[in-house]
Amino acid sequence: xxxxIIGTAGHVDHGKTRLIKALSxxxxxxxxxxxxxxxxxxxxxxxxxxxxxxxxxxxxVPGHEKFIKNMLAGIGGIDFVLFVVAADEGIMPQTTEHFExxxxxGIDDGIIAVTKTDMVDEEWLEMLLEEVDDYFxxxxxxxxxxxxxxxxxxxxxxxxxxxxxxxxxxxxKRREEKELFRLPVDRVFTMAGFGTVVTGTLVDGTVxxxxxxxxxxxxxxxxxxxxxxxxxxxxxxxxxxxTETAIAGQRTAINLSGVDKDEIERGDVLAAKDAVTVxxxxxxxxxxxxxxxxxxxxxxxxxxxxxxDEVIAKVVLLDRDALAAGEECxxxxxxxxxxxxxxxxxxxxxFYSPIITIGGxxxxxxxxxxxxxxxxxxxxxxxxxxxxxxxxxxxxxxxERRPVRKNELARELGLLPDEMxxxxxxxxxxxxxxxxxxxxxxKYSRMNADSEKMINDYHKSNPLxxxxxxxxLLSRLRDTWHTDDDKLLQSFMKYQMDxxxxxxxxxxIALKGFRIEYTKAQxxxxxxxxxxxxxxGLEMIKTDDVFEFDKDRGIISAILNDLTxxxxxxxxxxxxxxxxxxWNKAVETALSFDEAFTIAEYRDRLxxxxxxxxxxxPAFDKEGITVFDGNSRTVIRK
Numbered sequence: 091x092x093x094x095i096i097g098t099a100g101h102v103d104h105g106k107t108r109l110i111k112a113l114s115x116x117x118x119x120x121x122x123x124x125x126x127x128x129x130x131x132x133x134x135x136x137x138x139x140x141x142x143x144x145x146x147x148x149x150x151v152p153g154h155e156k157f158i159k160n161m162l163a164g165i166g167g168i169d170f171v172l173f174v175v176a177a178d179e180g181i182m183p184q185t186t187e188h189f190e191x192x193x194x195x196g197i198d199d200g201i202i203a204v205t206k207t208d209m210v211d212e213e214w215l216e217m218l219l220e221e222v223d224d225y226f227x228x229x230x231x232x233x234x235x236x237x238x239x240x241x242x243x244x245x246x247x248x249x250x251x252x253x254x255x256x257x258x259x260x261x262x263k264r265r266e267e268k269e270l271f272r273l274p275v276d277r278v279f280t281m282a283g284f285g286t287v288v289t290g291t292l293v294d295g296t297v298x299x300x301x302x303x304x305x306x307x308x309x310x311x312x313x314x315x316x317x318x319x320x321x322x323x324x325x326x327x328x329x330x331x332x333t334e335t336a337i338a339g340q341r342t343a344i345n346l347s348g349v350d351k352d353e354i355e356r357g358d359v360l361a362a363k364d365a366v367t368v369x370x371x372x373x374x375x376x377x378x379x380x381x382x383x384x385x386x387x388x389x390x391x392x393x394x395x396x397x398x399d400e401v402i403a404k405v406v407l408l409d410r411d412a413l414a415a416g417e418e419c420x421x422x423x424x425x426x427x428x429x430x431x432x433x434x435x436x437x438x439x440x441f442y443s444p445i446i447t448i449g450g451x452x453x454x455x456x457x458x459x460x461x462x463x464x465x466x467x468x469x470x471x472x473x474x475x476x477x478x479x480x481x482x483x484x485x486x487x488x489x490e491r492r493p494v495r496k497n498e499l500a501r502e503l504g505l506l507p508d509e510m511x512x513x514x515x516x517x518x519x520x521x522x523x524x525x526x527x528x529x530x531x532x533k534y535s536r537m538n539a540d541s542e543k544m545i546n547d548y549h550k551s552n553p554l555x556x557x558x559x560x561x562x563l564l565s566r567l568r569d570t571w572h573t574d575d576d577k578l579l580q581s582f583m584k585y586q587m588d589x590x591x592x593x594x595x596x597x598x599i600a601l602k603g604f605r606i607e608y609t610k611a612q613x614x615x616x617x618x619x620x621x622x623x624x625x626x627g628l629e630m631i632k633t634d635d636v637f638e639f640d641k642d643r644g645i646i647s648a649i650l651n652d653l654t655x656x657x658x659x660x661x662x663x664x665x666x667x668x669x670x671x672x673w674n675k676a677v678e679t680a681l682s683f684d685e686a687f688t689i690a691e692y693r694d695r696l697x698x699x700x701x702x703x704x705x706x707x708p709a710f711d712k713e714g715i716t717v718f719d720g721n722s723r724t725v726i727r728k
Contacts, residue, residue: 093339100174101182105205112241147341167291171200194450208240264338271295271362274397306430307368357399359430366430373455377418386413396437420472481517489530496526525581554648557600686722
C-alpha cells in the first residue's frame, strides 16, 4: 500500500483548511482559538479517503507570517505540495515565502489549487490563472496541474481529488529499513490510561509495537546525552487506526513507555539506535532566497529549522564576509543547542531579529572539525561532500585530521552496514584500521612518517635501548595528533605491525628490523654474558649479579633483551634469566608428569635445587603450562 504525505502551502486566509475539509471531511483546526479566529495556528492533520488503496495523509500548515515557525515544523517531511492561491487575492507575501521554503527544502512536485472561485467572475479568474502560471514559471511547479476550486460550492473538488490520487501513483523515495527509522516529533501529549504519545511524519524506516527506540537529542534528567534516551513502543496509530507497524510515509502517533510528557518535546527525533547523529556543529551549503532583502554576514546568528526542530546557530561563511540574495556558499553552522541530524537533511534559516525567513540549505557533514575561513583545502573538501559520490565522500571524511570509525560514518550518511562495506571497498586510497577507523592513504602516510621519525629519533638518542617505551610513544602521538583516543592509537600501531613497519618488543616499540649496534667491547661483553648463562644451565644466575658485569646498566639491559629476542636466553621473571636449552629441559620435565606433582617431586626429577624449582614453576603457571591448586601442580598444556 502506497503511503503519501501531502502538505499545504499558501498565504493566510486563502482557504487551505476549508479545502482540506472538502477533500477529507476533517476540520484540521482543532484548537478553540483557531476556530474562534478563523485562522490556522498549529499544524493540522487529516487523511483523504479513496478507493485506490492509498494512505494519503495531509498536513495543514499555518499561512500567517506569525506562525511560520509552526509551518516549518510540519512541511519538511512531505512528498508533494498542495499549493493554494485564492482567486480573489492572487499572489501574496506568504505565497512567496512558502514557495521559497518549499524550494529550499527540496520539494519537487505538487498541485496548484486556485481556491474561492465562487467569489470572482470568469474574466477575473482567467486573469488570475495567467498570473499564477507566470509566477511558477521556471520552478518545480511549472507545468503541474492548476485546478480552480470552490470549497463553498464543491466545484472541481472531485477533479482535484482525482489529480491527488493520480499524483500518488509514484515511486517512493523513502527508505523502509527499520535501522533507519526516524520520526521528527511535532506534537506531544498524554492520554489517560496510555501515557505519553508523540506524533510526527515517519520520514524513514519502519517501527513496530514492542520495539525499543531512542529519543534524540534527549538532554533531560537521566539522559544519555548524545546517546539519547531509550524508550519502548507501547502502541501505534496511523490515520486514527491502531496498527502493529508504521511505515515511512505515514502520519504516525506512537504511545511510548519509559518517558514522561515533560521529557520530550517538539523538535526531538524518535529514531532507531544510531540512526542519527547528535551534533552542535554542521557543515552546510547555504543560500539566501532571491526574494530576500536581507544579507547574512559572517558570524551572524540565525534561527535554524530542520525537521520539527528550531535552534539558534552562528553562521561561519567559509569563503566570503557576506551572503546576499540569490547567492550560495559553503558555511559552518555552530549550534547553541544540540540537534539530531543526518547528512543530506534540508533546513531553513530565518533572520535572528526581526525573525524573517531568508534562506535555507542542505547538511553536508554532521561531524566536522572547526574550520578556518578562506582555506582552499577546506573548500575543496566541501565541494566533494556536496557533489561527490558516496565513496568520494567517505574518502574525504577519512582525510580529515580527526579520524572517523566506520559505524559512525555509516550513521551520519544513513547507510546500512552492507551498504557501508560496499562503499568502503570501492573507495580507492582508503585504509581501514583494525578498530574500523577509516583513514585515507595520504593521511596514513603522514601519520606513519610522524611515528617512524619519533621512533627513529629515539633509536639515535638511545642506541642501546631495544626501542622507545610504548607509553612514551603513545604520549608523543597524542600530543602530535591532538587526540586522547588511545584505542585509535593502539589500532594504528597494530596496523603498522601487521604491515612490517614496527615491532612490538613488549614494553617498547622498535622500527622493523632494528638491531642494537654494539662496539667491539660490548660485543665481547654480550658473548661473555651468553656464555655465563650457557655454562650455568639449570643453576640460574641472578639478574642483579649480571648487572655487576659493567657500570653501564643500560648496556646490560640491552644485551639481556637482545639475547632474549635471539632465543639465547629465556626470561623466567625479572630476577632470573636462564639459557633457552635449560628452559626447554625444565619444561619437558614438567610435561613428563601424568598426574599432579609437588615442588619436591619436580625438583628431584629435574635434578636441581628447591631454590631454582621454586622460580621455574610459577613461570610455568604464568605461561599456561601448569596450574597450581595451592598444594600441587597439574600440566594443562602438552
